[in-house]
Amino acid sequence: MNVRLKWLGSAALVLALAGTATAETSVSRSNNPTQQLGSLIGAEQRALNNIPEDMLIAMRPKEAPLRVKYDGAWVSGQPKATGGEQFACLAQALYFEARGETIKGQFAVAEVILNRVDSQRYPNSVCGVVQQGAERRNGCQFSYICDGRPDTIKEKRAYARVAKIARAMIDGAPRALTGGATHFHTTNIFPRWARVFPKTAKIGSHLFYRQPS
Structure with a gap:
């Protein structure tokens, strides 16, 4: 799945957590899909700016476990x-x-x-x-x-x-x-x-x- 689409999948959660009004992104007066997508991405970014860093870290894709040696x-x-x-x-x-x-x-x-x-x-x-x-x-x-x-x-x-x-x-x-x-x-x-x-x-x-x- 495209990385941008993954983040868009998280956008709804982010917007809800940040308390962003849904009317700003769910209603568009344009039939241009590019413009609608741009509106959603812009709202997503504004919401991300209001989310604490530790929550953003938790949303990132999980990396492979750190390899250690017990010596x-x-x-x-x-x-x-x-x-x-x-x-x-x-x-x-x-x-x-x-x-x-x-x-x-x-x-x-x-x-x-x-x-x-x-x-x-x-x-x-x-x-x-x-x-x-x-x-x-x-x-x-x-x-x-x-x-x-x-x-x-x-x-x-x-x-x-x-x-x-x-x-x-x-x-x-x-x-x-x-x-x-x-x-x-x-x-x-x-x-x-x-x-x-x-x-x-x-x-x-x-x-x-x-x-x-």
Whole structure:
């Protein structure tokens, strides 16, 4: 299908989201089909200008999954990682929860966080997932949020590494390590929920579980 026609197929949704009046595009006093098409395209472009960037990104055709290698050489070869608020939340969570793990273990923890973002049982953003329960004493889902210590990043090289992993995961790296896990814990503890949740993987010092549906 022609790329322009694909975008025209999205135009109705865009116009509805932007609140554009349908009378402007659905009624034409001309029998010239070129003029009618031009009117529609012009209205589409005006509507696109009013749509937030993140929504436009979601409308773009999906690209092939990012190919990754779970080793230090691959991570070191990636460019310096930067990003917005959601990237920062994921990088920080990986730093405090998994900086001592292997590369594969750090990717696995990132999978858990993003699996929660995709689940209707949890907040629909990375920051929301990571910070969930912070308002309640002992209610945090991630221990570093409520441990009472300042979240100071002292190991710059370790942070640079997990930041690249966070960037890769946000950019579409496959989640192929944990079998859809939504929970994990270290091997030196055994929380009550681990008795009933299906275990999906063991990577490094972490055990991973999927919340029953």
